[in-house]
Amino acid sequence: MNKKITINDIATLANVAKSTVSRYLNGGSVSVHTRAKIDDIVAKYNYTPNTFAQSLKQQTNHTIGVIVPRLDSIAQSDMLRGLDELNKDDTFLIINVYQDSARELAAIEKLHSQNVSGLIILTANLTDDIRSILEASELPTVIQGQDEPGFNRIIMNDINAGNVVGDYLKTLAPRNVLLLNVDDRLDRAVGHDRFVGIKSALSDIPHKEIITDFNMTDAKEAAKLAMANETFDLVIGATDRIVVGAMQAAFSLKQQPRYIGFGQSFFSETVSPNLTSFEFSYFETGKALYRLFLKVRDNTPAKAQRIVIDGHLVIRDSTIL
Amino acid sequence: MNKKITINDIATLANVAKSTVSRYLNGGSVSVHTRAKIDDIVAKYNYTPNTFAQSLKQQTNHTIGVIVPRLDSIAQSDMLRGLDELNKDDTFLIINVYQDSARELAAIEKLHSQNVSGLIILTANLTDDIRSILEASELPTVIQGQDEPGFNRIIMNDINAGNVVGDYLKTLAPRNVLLLNVDDRLDRAVGHDRFVGIKSALSDIPHKEIITDFNMTDAKEAAKLAMANETFDLVIGATDRIVVGAMQAAFSLKQQPRYIGFGQSFFSETVSPNLTSFEFSYFETGKALYRLFLKVRDNTPAKAQRIVIDGHLVIRDSTIL
DNA sequence: TTGTACGCGTTATCAC
């Protein structure tokens, strides 16, 4: 490694002009003779270009800012894995904003000032501030998770998910169903879309809906409260995390309802019984995100792109025991 | 945002030389009058410096490369959170190497060529290649998890962890114990250190040790095999993940042993029963890593630093029901 | 206090 060698040093060592070296490096025409000389030197001194200088000259670097609401989630890390999978030339600058919109705003500004060449925002939950700063910037931007008109976006087909789960739950012939949902103003895709089909399937089945949040502990408390007064034989949670909270509650109350969850296929197989869950491939979603980003960056399509990802129901022990 | 404004533009607008603007920006002495003028312009055009040019000039950026073996783990994301917590001026370039040492090597080289100003390697499992490239480079480097002489490192006190668990398990008076361990050549801290105290506590208690790996599915199969032939009333796994695999195995065999796990406090509360586990604060470890990194970068201590992190046993349902 | 001139490493333009 030693000290970094520059294009100038190479030029001196090879007795040529630095512009010749530059051409050599960028695939321009160079005589066989000088090519050989430079070949040697580059190999010997292990030359790597100075990326700052390149970026300064080219007015762009190949860095994409990735904003993620949390890192301790399989959904998120699977999407990141999907991004990685297809990536060749870009560097991802991953920033965890801890589900805090103030931090998210700050992160976007910081990424701006670092001249990233684009933005990918996972599980976006845009505030007005963020929306306007994104609209003001000309950075190629792709968001995931929320159906924001005017933005290039990839969303999950939560409507369909709810329909599929709705159809399935009817075959279970439950007598009393507990729905653990989240506030749809916080997350419309989850809180609203995901439950349309379910509620319609429950039209003549007794059920109760409780609004909680994405936190497992809160979900556990909410479920415990509901279950203490009433017995349910089927629990449907807006996310697997919420369902796991409910399982804890049921466990402590010595109840054994059936369960259906959504999304993070991770929990599904770590809990006992394994969880029936409607799953999305976040890995594929990550790949799709990167593809869409490239399209947006390289072709700058006139109108905002919108891609919908489908999922499927995986039936496990929690509904068949 | 519009187009980026430069120090030159400001100079022209304010009718001063760009060096004056530069001084203004870097806290040099500027007359009240010009200061006011520049103030206005900066505010109006929302100037932010071009980081490439700065880095090119200063020959260093404030970017720290962080190499993480996997992202879908609470331990890792907690450490990242710890790093974030103390950070003010630095940017972390997080690279997931998917527990693949070839990828890890490539990542280190890439970070090098991007002129990062330092390296933090989480849960390091250094191969010879990696060790030598790190030693050859002069980058300030801090590693975590493995007690590599010659490297600045933060390690977990696994010896103590094993002793504490050893003492505790004696109070449980088990009749037959299953140890699910990993190959100590793969991870000495876990496979060896963590089990010293346990094995000594088991000297006159019947027990069986099985070597599996960090993967939950493999652990499940290994446990199932062992449990099919023999009944255990206590299972100790090298990690929580492994223990969860064993819980699945036991569940399918309708057995209910007690369980003790290590480390990732995440699982502990998502499984039923909640898991007794020896826990380390990875969040604090992350903070300590950053502190150590700063020390190494700014003071370049002559000898490699070594910091040991302690943990504690958290007793939950899995050993008291 | 302010301005001039140059260098950081790279790429691009244009003569030769």
Next chain:
DNA sequence: GTGATAACGCGTACAA
């Protein structure tokens, strides 16, 4: 095919 030379945006001696 090659080599000066000028830029990219910033910081900083040095001179005024």
